[in-house]
Amino acid sequence: MMAFEHHLPILQVLVPMFAAVLSAFCMRGTTAWAVALVASWAALLIAVLLAIKVFASPEPISYVMGGWTVPIGIEYRVDRLNAFVLLLVTIIGAVIMPYARKSVAKEIDSHQQAWFYTMYLLCLTGLLGITVTGDAFNVFVFMEISSLSTYVLIALGRNRRALLASYQYLIVGTIGATFYVIGVGLLYLVTGSLNLADIASRLGGASAEFQRPIIAALAFLTVGICLKLALFPLHVWLPNAYAHAPSVATVFLAGTATKVAVYLLIRIFYSVYGAAMPFTSLPVSEILLVMSVAAMVLASLSAVFESDTKRMLAYSSVAQISYMTLGIALANESGLTGGIVHMMNHGVMKAALFLALGAVFFRVGSVRLDDLAGIGRKMPLTMAVFVVAGLGLIGVPGTAGFISKWYLAVGAIEKGYWPLAFVIVASSLIAVVYIGRVIEVAYFREPSANVASTRDPPLSMLVPMLLLGAATLYLGVYTEWSAGLAQDAARMLLGGLK
Amino acid sequence: MTALTTFLEHYNYFITIFLMVSGLYIVIARGNMIKKLVGLSLFQTSVYLLYVAPGKIIGGTAPIFDRAYTVYSNPLPHVLILTAIVVGVATLALGLALVVRINEAYGTIEEDEIFSADGEI
Numbered sequence: 001m002m003a004f005e006h007h008l009p010i011l012q013v014l015v016p017m018f019a020a021v022l023s024a025f026c027m028r029g030t031t032a033w034a035v036a037l038v039a040s041w042a043a044l045l046i047a048v049l050l051a052i053k054v055f056a057s058p059e060p061i062s063y064v065m066g067g068w069t070v071p072i073g074i075e076y077r078v079d080r081l082n083a084f085v086l087l088l089v090t091i092i093g094a095v096i097m098p099y100a101r102k103s104v105a106k107e108i109d110s111h112q113q114a115w116f117y118t119m120y121l122l123c124l125t126g127l128l129g130i131t132v133t134g135d136a137f138n139v140f141v142f143m144e145i146s147s148l149s150t151y152v153l154i155a156l157g158r159n160r161r162a163l164l165a166s167y168q169y170l171i172v173g174t175i176g177a178t179f180y181v182i183g184v185g186l187l188y189l190v191t192g193s194l195n196l197a198d199i200a201s202r203l204g205g206a207s208a209e210f211q212r213p214i215i216a217a218l219a220f221l222t223v224g225i226c227l228k229l230a231l232f233p234l235h236v237w238l239p240n241a242y243a244h245a246p247s248v249a250t251v252f253l254a255g256t257a258t259k260v261a262v263y264l265l266i267r268i269f270y271s272v273y274g275a276a277m278p279f280t281s282l283p284v285s286e287i288l289l290v291m292s293v294a295a296m297v298l299a300s301l302s303a304v305f306e307s308d309t310k311r312m313l314a315y316s317s318v319a320q321i322s323y324m325t326l327g328i329a330l331a332n333e334s335g336l337t338g339g340i341v342h343m344m345n346h347g348v349m350k351a352a353l354f355l356a357l358g359a360v361f362f363r364v365g366s367v368r369l370d371d372l373a374g375i376g377r378k379m380p381l382t383m384a385v386f387v388v389a390g391l392g393l394i395g396v397p398g399t400a401g402f403i404s405k406w407y408l409a410v411g412a413i414e415k416g417y418w419p420l421a422f423v424i425v426a427s428s429l430i431a432v433v434y435i436g437r438v439i440e441v442a443y444f445r446e447p448s449a450n451v452a453s454t455r456d457p458p459l460s461m462l463v464p465m466l467l468l469g470a471a472t473l474y475l476g477v478y479t480e481w482s483a484g485l486a487q488d489a490a491r492m493l494l495g496g497l498k
Numbered sequence: 499m500t501a502l503t504t505f506l507e508h509y510n511y512f513i514t515i516f517l518m519v520s521g522l523y524i525v526i527a528r529g530n531m532i533k534k535l536v537g538l539s540l541f542q543t544s545v546y547l548l549y550v551a552p553g554k555i556i557g558g559t560a561p562i563f564d565r566a567y568t569v570y571s572n573p574l575p576h577v578l579i580l581t582a583i584v585v586g587v588a589t590l591a592l593g594l595a596l597v598v599r600i601n602e603a604y605g606t607i608e609e610d611e612i613f614s615a616d617g618e619i
Contacts, residue, residue, distance in 0.1 A: 137578050137581070140582075140585075141581060141585065144585045144588070144589070148588055148589065148592055151592055151596070152592070155596060155599070160600075160603035160604065160616075161616060163596055163599050163600045163603055164600060164612060164616075166596055167531065167593070167596045167597070167600060170589070170592065170593050170596065171525060171534060171538060171593075174538055174542065174589050174593075175522070175525065175538070175541070178541060178542050178545055181545050181582065182518075182545055182548065185545065185548050185549050188549075188575075189552055194574075194578075
């Protein structure tokens, strides 16, 4: 038992990785699905065990590969921040798996279903790997594992535009990952180390003549990761990718992939560069603030004018991600807590919204706004989840979204940025408009012919939706599992600022 | 004169950056999907040079332990880049596979023709 507990950090990655291999050998989609289901829940169990261990002790868990000591070997390092992100990723992965079987069976050809689950498991492997590893180059490898499998997941969409969306994401994603490697390469040339914690300590002692490559590395890392997390002007790939991917893939990506990139950005800024350099001697904070504010307003406005609800929510994701980058840019405890807790809250809410849309697609075969007329009466539970999660997106008190926006607004005011608090409110008001449009069409219009005979999806799809819908409400009232843990993580990160 | 010596001392970096920028330029400027992938590949490959060139230590020998030598080249960048090459090959292969599928679906691999076939997406 002790030995097993010691190996948890590596098992977090190995379990989905071997499950992916196993699922690739499955001929039938259902067998592959069973493998994916077991692996996802096992990953969740491991993440929970890790989180219990990390939050109980003040020291992070360090795991060394093959017994090589730390700066030489690859280290897996779990602290409060990535334990939290691991929880988020595995929760989303585990909750959507029961839903996946029927949805995937409907949307993907039977001979491709096993490949879908293989790619899903590889993507899970990559995302968990980025989160758990403490080695800069290992991050790149896992980033590419998750990206390559994501391209395939998107290309499995039924529409031929899915191919185009996948191709566009491949180009942009590869540029992003390559920028990241360039940044890591420059840091390696200066410090001679690839271990993130070791780089951090060596950067502190770097002499003045090396400041230029260090700053260049920061620029490359920031741009590379921002491409991955779809910060405002770099977000062009995201709406198409989310709109044309199969429903389950969209849910998974919207809930986890961008959050992991946000995590990586936090890790680089706060743990590697130690917060002091990017935020006091360089204008990183100002740049991020401007981009985030632009995204909040412009991406939300794009969402308002979108007639495909999946694309609408994708644009809303761009706006919501900017809340997280806003929290990073504020660099004080409330702001950073808001940013981190919004990773969890937005992951849960957006997954619930996309699950509801997936259920609509399962029954109606379309998610265009015009085709949803009167669907609120035909699929009451599905649309109830949509409404609850939509209210969360707006930030209505009592839902998860309110908690994160509250922390962000407090963080902005503590910094003396009063207008920023108003921008947060204004962006929420725009969210009222686009969520309101869907509610208006779904509840206040006469059902059209193609929705007349629909009803709520089968139980296996309904339960995950209801779970995430309930989580939106739960996280809006009881915050010790979300904001509490996030605040712990933020305190730990800001230790470097003082 | 100092500019020239700086250039000569760092010529490997200048080559790297030239390749990097030309690759990125091809990705942005070309509308043909195969050409874009070639540019992308060039861009990725230039990074291999960024890593491998500084791994050479002047006067150093191959990193195989022997009592006769004390100075070795740094083997770590080579190992890293072996991994990066694998990643690059996988990306290129997947990209080309996508282009084949796009060609089957649209009958063309020129971006502007595809956009006009589907309307701006």
